[in-house]
Amino acid sequence: MMGDGLGFMGxxxxxxxxxxxxxxxxxxxxxxxxxxxxxxLGLGIDGWAxxxxxxxxxxxxxxxxSEVNGTESRIFDLQRNSSHYFxxxxxxxxxxxxxxxxxxxxxxxxxxxxxxxxxxxNAALGWISPGFESNDLGLTGSTDVINKHxxxxxxxxxxxxxxxxxxxxxxxxxxxxxxxVKTSDVFFGMxxxxxxxxxxxxxxxxxxxxxxxxxxxxxxxxxxxxxxxxFSANLSSDYRKNLSFDWSYNYGSEDDxxxxxxLSMHVNMKLGDRLNLSFGPAxxxxxxxxxxIKTIDDPANTQMFGKRYVFSQLDQTITSAxxxxxxxxxxxxxxxxxFQPFFAVGDYSGFKEYKRPESNEFLVYGxxxxxxxxxxxxxxxxxxxxxxxxxxxxxxxxKSLVGTLVLRWEFSPGSTMFFVWTHNGSNFENQGVFDFTQxxxxxxxxxxxxxxxxxxxxxxxx
Numbered sequence: 398m399m400g401d402g403l404g405f406m407g408x409x410x411x412x413x414x415x416x417x418x419x420x421x422x423x424x425x426x427x428x429x430x431x432x433x434x435x436x437x438l439g440l441g442i443d444g445w446a447x448x449x450x451x452x453x454x455x456x457x458x459x460x461x462x463s464e465v466n467g468t469e470s471r472i473f474d475l476q477r478n479s480s481h482y483f484x485x486x487x488x489x490x491x492x493x494x495x496x497x498x499x500x501x502x503x504x505x506x507x508x509x510x511x512x513x514x515x516x517x518x519n520a521a522l523g524w525i526s527p528g529f530e531s532n533d534l535g536l537t538g539s540t541d542v543i544n545k546h547x548x549x550x551x552x553x554x555x556x557x558x559x560x561x562x563x564x565x566x567x568x569x570x571x572x573x574x575x576x577x578v579k580t581s582d583v584f585f586g587m588x589x590x591x592x593x594x595x596x597x598x599x600x601x602x603x604x605x606x607x608x609x610x611x612x613x614x615x616x617x618x619x620x621x622x623x624x625x626x627x628f629s630a631n632l633s634s635d636y637r638k639n640l641s642f643d644w645s646y647n648y649g650s651e652d653d654x655x656x657x658x659x660l661s662m663h664v665n666m667k668l669g670d671r672l673n674l675s676f677g678p679a680x681x682x683x684x685x686x687x688x689x690i691k692t693i694d695d696p697a698n699t700q701m702f703g704k705r706y707v708f709s710q711l712d713q714t715i716t717s718a719x720x721x722x723x724x725x726x727x728x729x730x731x732x733x734x735x736f737q738p739f740f741a742v743g744d745y746s747g748f749k750e751y752k753r754p755e756s757n758e759f760l761v762y763g764x765x766x767x768x769x770x771x772x773x774x775x776x777x778x779x780x781x782x783x784x785x786x787x788x789x790x791x792x793x794x795x796k797s798l799v800g801t802l803v804l805r806w807e808f809s810p811g812s813t814m815f816f817v818w819t820h821n822g823s824n825f826e827n828q829g830v831f832d833f834t835q836x837x838x839x840x841x842x843x844x845x846x847x848x849x850x851x852x853x854x855x856x857x858x859x
């Protein structure tokens with residue numbers, strides 16, 4: 398039975414930032430006061446109401462308010478972190494306040510949804526103000542965003558000869574910041590088919606238009622982000638069978654030449670009445686034409702507000718696998734295991750910097766009079782060395798193998814012994830070059846932490 402609803406929530410954090418002496422007296426302020434907020438308050442309300450003669454429509458929403466208090470240093474750092482970026486030089490609606498001891502903001506969302514019938518509809522308007530901060534007893538990702546979207550779809554609910562159900566939707570969404578600058582503009586569609594044999598196909602794809610980003614320079618001015626086409630597909634078999642699988646593919650192509658491809662698969666095998674094995678390999682390739690490297694202070698570069706924002710091309714390969722085993726040999730004795738090999742390799746090239754705000758134009762080092770040598774010493778003007786700087790080699794090759802094997806023996810009712818082996822190994826050799834055979838061999842030969850633990854619990858009872 399449907400009905401209207403209204404809810405409230407509140408959270409409050411209060412940290413004592415004074416150290417405590419041996420006898421319990423408060424000491425001087427602890428250094429954690431510069432790293433944590435002293436007080437954090439969060440208030441929220443949500444509600445919904447069903448509309449129409451048949452109550453096929455639902456109007457809902459939520460709203461929230463937050464306020465944090467702390468030292469001037471703590472609030473100053475909070476204003477500059479990646480959730481807020483108050484230091485953006487071209488953002489007229491936010492400003493760093495070095496003397497502030499508090500930060501407050503608001504957030505909310507209003508949505509309208511069609512609940513019944515074959516035609517589906519959903520629209521929403523949401524916002525998170527620049528000063529909203531709920532990380533003391535919650536989670537805040539990005540702020541300074543106003544989001545809108547509208548969706549129209551259709552679903553087939555009657556079972557046919559081959560198809561059990563299906564649905565398709567078209568969506569348009571965009572974002573603005575509180576300066577009313579558009580930061581996202583996306584058209585995309587999605588569809589799903591569920592067959593009578595319980596196999597599923599899901600696909601979605603669309604295009605994100607060229608827009609301005611207020612976060613790409615990590616606190617710098619807005620820059621132009623090229624458009625991107627994207628597509629993904631998923632096929633899954635009947636999970637009730639002894640052998641089932643899930644396969645996914647995704648692809649993206651950016652207008653500046655960047656692209657990415659990803660493949661993943663999950664296979665689950667039920668062998669006999671008890672043994673269950675699963676294996677989930679995945680691999681992805683990505684070429685990003687504008688990967689952030691570092692920000693360099695240079696008061697002479699007035700075009701970029703006294704900074705140089707260094708970027709590069711990044712060619713990256715990531716591959717991994719999730720391996721699980723679940724084997725109850727007897728009701729009293731079981732074996733469970735999980736292992737994950739992981740490889741991530743990145744090769745950086747074509748180092749460059751943005752020429753001006755609200756553009757996608759770069760000064761490529763080594764061109765237009767600039768220089769870069771084999772030691773990553775860069776002179777962006779090619780004249781005096783006063784503006785020269787040095788980068789570290791950012792290439793990487795991270796390899797790891799982690800896993801846990803647990804033997805569980807319930808030797809009497811309520812009494813259990815666990816024997817646990819944990820393996821944790823990693824290696825960073827051969828930076829920037831992906832060679833799976835060589836990397837895997839190197840990883841197996843590398844030093845690793847192997848921990849063995851024994852736990853015993855005994856039930857004293859009749």
